[in-house]
Amino acid sequence: MEELNPSELGTHEYWEDRYKDEIENFCKNGDPGDIWFGENISDQIIQWINKTNSIKKDSKIVDIGCGNGMLLVQLAEEGYTNLHGLDYSEKAIELAKAVAQKQKVNISYVTCNILEEIKDDYDIIHDKGTYDAISLSQNATDHRNKYIENMYASLKNDGILLITSCNWTQDELKDQFSKKFEQAEIIPTPQYRFGGKVGSIVSSCVFRKKSK
Template sequence: MFKKEDYTSQYGSKEFWNEIYTKELEIFTDSDVTPKKDGVQKYIINWLLHQYKNNRDIHIIDLGCGAGAFLFDLAINGFGTLIGIDYSRNAVALTNSVIQKKSYDMYCIELDLTNVMECKRLGIFDIVHDKGTFDDISQRTENTKEMQRMYLKTVRNLMSKESIFIITSFCWTEDELVQLLSKQFVKDCKIPITGKFSKDINKLVTILVFRVK
């Protein structure tokens, strides 16, 4: 459960993420090591591979893409039009450096996802993906509820009635997410976490799929 005192966390700070990705960019520049995917990511990729096994030529946007690991995994698995968004300039620089060196067919841009009008210009996507971004916005120290509202409005503007919104949270429970998103979205399903450590992971992570109401 997400506690109100956690709103002051450093994870809601752009400066924190810029510092993190400055270090990763230096590592990549020196060694050409592609950012690695995390353990949770594989469950989403496997679910997508099953759901879209007959058609991977779809438009996917990754909100808060960080170093681009999810996008790179999608590209390796044959998914189509891919776009990454992040408000950290250093994260975007890192992602675009990898894209250029690996010749991936995608791009990443710097944009604050609470800037509703700018984000609306991006268009409509088949899949909108969020891994921890709503969590980070929930931890901003000023106008938290308003930031959440603006972010969710951005998500809605990127979707059609046929689109899906995949959200991974490390802070909110399933019930809490359903309630927080209830004004504009309805839960479609929960992406299962299976395997050796699934019981422990399920206590820490929630992965849900939503559709527009």
């Protein structure tokens, strides 16, 4: 499989600088910053979580690479109570905490490099754009493998990894995760038609942890 060309989006410095600006914006205008891939996709993800019977209001949900934490805020507003956000950018965590305080929602946030420290027993891991960022780092092959290992180790048996990507197609994600996860579902995303072909700009896939 061919790796993507490394880019600044795969570096810690890039995200620190970006969230430093976003905090300033938030303090000035109350704007929490970007919703990656747009509100439509976040809404589709929330709808999928809401309609999935195995997910309870107190299921342990983590958003890895949570950025400003807006997806967790939406989940809190839907009544989910066991919510956790991780990001390796201290500035992102500072922003996410400020946003949660303003919205008066209870979410636990921790600064953490998910390629190094994560190990827990989550029911659901949510990722929107973080596997993409990791795929753009130097040593992307090692980092992607470490990501898959860490996500596997941090989920309860039968746990769910919900991943939204603009860099990989559904088939590529299925292939990359197939050793440790089986694809359970695809969350519909906006489609485009070009030259008689239909495709999606963003893929949103639900994987279930395989038993050992």
